[in-house]
Amino acid sequence: MFLTAAPPAHPQGATFSSIERGRYLASAGDCQSCHTNEGGAPYAGGRPIPTPFGTIYSTNITPDSATGIGKWSDEDFYKAMHAGIRRDGKHLYPAFPYPWFTSATADDVRAIKAFLDTLTPVRQANKPADLPWPLSAREVMSGWNTLYFHEGTFKADTKKSDVWNRGAYLVQGLGHCGACHTPTNALGAPKTDAMLKGGDFGEHWYAPNLGGDLKRGLGAWSTADIVEYLKTGSNAKSASGGPMAEVVKNSTQYLSDADLNAIAVYLKDLPADKPGADSASKTVDSQRMAHGEAIYVDNCTGCHMENGAGIAKIFPSLKASSGVQAEMPDTVIHIVLAGARTPATSGKPTSFAMPAFDRKLNDDEVADVVNYIRNAWGNHGSPTSADAVSKIRKAVTQGVE
């Protein structure tokens, strides 16, 4: 045993503090959520990422030399994060959020690489993307980048505070909040004039508006509300479910209070929509509303209460909820059909769950109760239909009615 050299405690050149900083920044970037397949080894990739164009599979970012990023230099890694170009010179698809990661500093990116280098290498080959031609040819991304990609490290706004700038750096960069919370155009590029105004995540989840709107945004939330939500998964106004629950579980619960506060300060400074931009002008038929209310009273009041206010920090309020009143009703329909679960965090270890109602309520009933929830207690949301519910049912449940 004296003859074998002990393996280095961490990769050469990296210090303990840069590795720990990298671990923290990898949490901020929520790398683990996408780069881990269900039931698979962390960071070994293979998770299917559905896009409107086809399915892309996340890659192995453990330091395995054959299938992971073991052979990648710091520069290779920075090029991927900053410019969306992988080690072999080919383009990455923006399902990997390099349009946001580009603004991370080289130093931060190096720290993330130093952390990833400490992971146990997992030999697991990457799966090719399942995209139709011409998207299957990665060269087309060069044209997409020319049109929509703005390479460049974050530049502080000197008119704003350091706290605001730290929040902006995290939200616009590693946090890549806009990847879900910003509407996209037909080619999947974020609409730059509607940053963080809410976006279609896909899979029938709608990521709500993070702007200052009272109804649909964070206008009614204090910075403390935002910090508590990101730290623990819920606050007195709402609770996370679906993909956001995963973000809280794998990412934001690990951020420092100072960073969460910075994010909150930045988000609270986002403007509200101009009045009149409300697209939900159609109202729901009063008979359907009455039917929806009856279903609500029978099935939902036990937790969400008759007045829709829920129980603070336990059962989310539906009244005045931005998620409930979002532009698309998909999240509400999704949760009614398939249920939802708040993340178990160290601050709130209980993972509260809502049961699935797909086996109990038919498409008409789901549509009625969703329309009721989106338009009761002062809420306002565009009406949905049994047909829309039926489509979502097929996608998110076993399809049994």
Place this chain on the structure above:
Amino acid sequence: MATRLKPVDVVLVGFGWTGSILAQELTDAGLQVLAIERGKFRDTVPDFATTHIQDELKYAVRNALFEEPARETLTFRNSSAETALPMRHLGSFNPASGVGGAGVHWNGQNWRFLPSDFVQRSHIEERYGKKFIPEDMTIQDWGVTYNELEPYYDKWEYMCGISGEAGNIRGKLQSGGNPFEGARARGYPLPPLKRSYATAIFDKAAREAGFKPFPCAAANTSQPYKNPYGVQMGQCTYCGYCEWFACGNYSKSSPQTTILPVLLKKDNFAYRTLCDVTRVNKDSSGKRATGVTYVDVQGREFEQPAELVILCAFAQHNVHLLLLSGIGAPYDPKTNGGVVGRNYAYQITSSVDVFLNENVNPFMGAGALGQAIDEFNGDNFDHAPHKFIGGGYIALWTTGGRPILQQHGLPDGTPKWGSDWKKARHENYLRSASIATHGSVMSYRDSYLDLDPTYRDVYGNPLLRLTFDFHDNEHKMSKFLTDKAALIGKAMKPRSIKVNYREGHYSILPYETTHNTGGAAMGTDPKTSVVNRYLQCWDMPNVFVMGASVFPQNAGYNPTGTVGALTFWAADAIRNRYMKNPGQLIHT
């Protein structure tokens, strides 16, 4: 041939309340803990999903959450002169199967025993003389006092988020609470549940009759709650589906709603479900346990070595396993020698149906929404003129108004069927309530558990045999309590009342309470107890026994609060005494 598994520090037989508390406490102490459970894993969602759990046919009638007699049962007889027969249906009590144990389907009626309950024999002898205790009554002191247990009652109540009104804080009586309770260090973590109208009528009547009624303490949350582990609970919705049901709203205390969210995340904890433990294994000296043998759902046999074996199953099952494993001398009623199986006890209940003039909406209830008086419990009154020992509380519970099994009785003279029955039901559903008495049962030489000589289970092991009947002492006491309940019933100014005394032999069929106790009694003398005051086996110091099986006799209260307190007390002894110096903690 059993497959030998990797050793662990602690193996827990059963993963209900006591197993969950011990797992949480002992993993905190750094031990590697494994719980083995015969039933399935269950959680609020999807297993107890609200709007699905309120299914009386599935749960109350078809017993979906209970032990299945087809898989495990016991034989029963009233006296040793009879031949015991195996029970194909259980009725008088309903043990659970599955993670969370009966903590999933209980009402949440939470009590502390009286200080005098823990020194039952010495207290009675001191106050009434030795002769006051009948010769065949085998009651004894617990070996632990109320004051010693008080901090652990407190721990249990704050873990559960109990809703209630304190009656005695540090010796100072509190208005509105139970003036007879032992002194507590502080009040309950949550205020009492909202009162039902029927409990308000009871309260007024009891006051007029000269008693001091109080809201019963409930493991149903009156408000949202976060316990010291950080685990959160919702707020009770008064849906009326607690007893025999699980809670779909995170508002009844159970292992799932108070411990498992933190316990299941620990690296040094694991559990295995659908596994029947068949033996506690011993080393060649016979003085030390080496682990347990269990059979999984595929019939494969495993040997799980462990440094410490803790029995956390339902009361009778702990005793069954001790008997099958040959730990401690089996009790012999002929010689009054031996200890395992000795001092089995139960409870004696009765009721007074009250037919009121007012609508009281029974369907809006909670498992522990009740108003009680405690004047006639334990030794809260002078027993000398009555010539019996024990007592019980008298309470009006509004637990729900389910359509199939939860209908109160109908006035005397009502036909059992037909249009007049329907009419009476219609007239009385909203306008009736029932006052319950919840009486103690002492232990006796002829009430015990042993191995059945005839009937065997699926593994070829003898079934447990229960020999039990009510004694004169209990009948006298129950009649006394029922008459007091009728007094309050009349003071409620009803149209009529119907008094249902508990008479005759004990029957194992109609439901009474799942409050079976004893068989592995605790005490100060190894000749009359299986475990010492720390719930450690006298004969095998690395085996501990939890739960109501250690009660030397039964008190006039629901036992779960005391089971919880004893578990925290034992956990403390294991952490702070046994782990420092493994071995027998008490030397006689």
